[in-house]
Amino acid sequence: MENIPYFLVVMQVLMTFVCIVFFISGLDDLFIDLYFWIRHFYRKFFVMTKYQPLTEQQILDKPEQFIAIMLPAWDESAVIGLMLRNTIKSINYTNYHIFVGVYQNDPKTRAEVEKVMVESDHVHLCITGNDGPTNKADCLNWICNGIKAFEQKNRIEFACFIMQDCEDVIHPLCYKLFNYLFPKADMVQLPVLSLKRKWYEFTGAHYQDEFAQLHYKDLPVRESITKSIPAAGVGVAFSRKAISVVASNNNNQIFSTNSLTEDYDFGFKLREHKLKQMFVRLFVERTITQKSILTGKKRQVKVKELVCIKEFFPNKFWAAVRQKSRWVLGIGLQGWANLGWKGPLSIKYILYRDRKALITNLVNLLGYIVVIVVVAIWIIVSLDPNAYQYPPLVEEETILWYLIAINAFCLGLRIFHRAYCVKQLHGWFQAFLSFPRMVWGNVINFFATTRALSQYITYLRFIRQMRTW
Structure with missing residues (x-):
């Protein structure tokens, strides 16, 4: 028990670091969200009214x-x-x-x-x-x-x-x-x-x-x-x-x-x-045939079908980690080495977005650890009012407190936009499941990134030739 104060200090430092990373990444994502909606409504009212869509x-x-x-x-x-x-x-x-x-x-x-x-x-x-x-x-x-x-x-x-x-x-x-x-x-x-x-x-x-x-x-x-x-x-x-x-x-x-x-x-x-x-x-x-969930009757309905490519991606945890580590390695690490930061500001910004996953994929899991610890402390204090009252990890109306509030808002936007996009292409049911799958996806991304970093360090130190399919 005597080590708990030191542990809480470490957790506060970790929380501050996580919040700063989430804040920077959240502002970046917020810009993309705003750009998407401004472009969407501009095209709807000023472009699509002038030009007929391709048929x-x-x-x-x-x-x-x-x-x-x-x-x-x-x-x-x-x-x-x-x-x-x-x-x-x-x-x-x-x-x-x-x-x-x-x-x-x-x-x-x-x-x-x-x-x-x-x-x-x-x-x-x-x-x-x-x-x-x-x-x-x-x-x-x-x-x-x-x-x-x-x-x-x-x-x-x-x-x-x-x-x-x-x-x-x-x-x-x-x-x-x-x-x-x-x-x-x-x-x-x-x-x-x-x-x-x-x-x-x-x-x-x-x-x-x-x-x-x-x-x-x-x-x-x-x-x-x-x-x-x-x-x-x-x-x-x-x-x-x-x-x-x-x-x-x-x-x-x-x-x-x-x-x-x-x-x-x-x-x-x-x-x-x-x-x-x-x-x-x-x-x-x-025009497709759909069966009613309530009555079981079949009916003909018109749907919009996207002309696209579809495929099954890995459904086993480590298979997904291996595949995504290849993407992280190729885009985040080899892309950095081969392409550098050349180009105008717009290209540099997009390169930053591609490569920030090297950090955010790792920090996401740290964020989960912080949340689990904070919730555990809250539960302990709630169950035993006579327990020793440690100072709160976050004081109200401090910079960290405001960062957490902003990050919570940005997280809400991430959940909304993920669900919105999934709904547009896969329906309401899949959109509802997109949030818990987002959490699981972050776990996969963490292990994929650590594997990619390990492979790249090995490549730099020993092999100097990537031959993985």
Whole structure:
């Protein structure tokens, strides 16, 4: 008991540190929120009244161009065949070719791809020159070599080059939309969302919430501020010009093999060369059959469907940690090393937002510890009025007291905006669950960040070569 006063002093220092970090991050997020709503209402009253939105018929009417789909694969024999067959069956497009990058030491994946090649002449195999796993950028570069050879042999030119993953579920109109937008743009990113999970699958479903907020609110704001967006690695297409310009300025290498997030780096390279980038959200109207929760009767209802890419993200805790540590490592650490802080103030601000997760992902868990301790002390004092009354950790009307009040307000905004974005794309029920999943997501992000930092320190001290897929 005699050590409790020292413990409380430590907790007060920790609380002050956490509150300062939350305050700085909260003001940053508040700016993005305000920008989102100002832009939203400006477009609603001053832009959308002057211009007709893009329609489904418009993208269907444009003649098809040849498009190339790049599909890197390592040890994907369990899913690659199903994904290819589903894509071939579901997409509303004819002039496409899928180039699957397979490692020379991955015979099982190669065998599955070759089975589909017998069924469809739209699928082609690109064998890498290196044993796997290297990183995705290396595999993509080998795919690009295969595409060049295919173009020369068949005397055609692809209008755009699309990145996909082996787990993707592609909306039937995605490639029609790409076809409509090229060659007007040099890079087009479509929304990427998580497929719906069961309500209790918090690990898999927290991706659903994060991607809803990112692709409904944050990316449109980012595009408006910087005229640039990071490629998501799936559902993104590049023009011939973009591929050519980047390769000519990167030793004839299209994707940088010194990064685990080659897609993130690519968007910044396009901005450096003043190439046009677009983030496109297109909703189309569909009639679906719904069953009433109360009566059980089926009825036809019209809904707005987003043209996007969907996929299942990891639903196991450590699998999610491994995947997100790769993102933290590539964007926060390798991105810092490769890109630095170049560019105008708007770009520096966005780089700060990308990299602040290195701190906030760790501090979030410290915040939980502080809250648990404060609540525990309050419970002890409440249950035993005769217990020794220690000085309060926070005095009223002090700077720390006001910081806590402001941070509580900002937290309320975070909860509201996360729920709002999830509601727009996944409905009310998922929006209600987004707050408890936010807490669980912060736990995952903490472990992902500590793992990424550990890997990067090891990389700097010993390995000096990142080869993780």
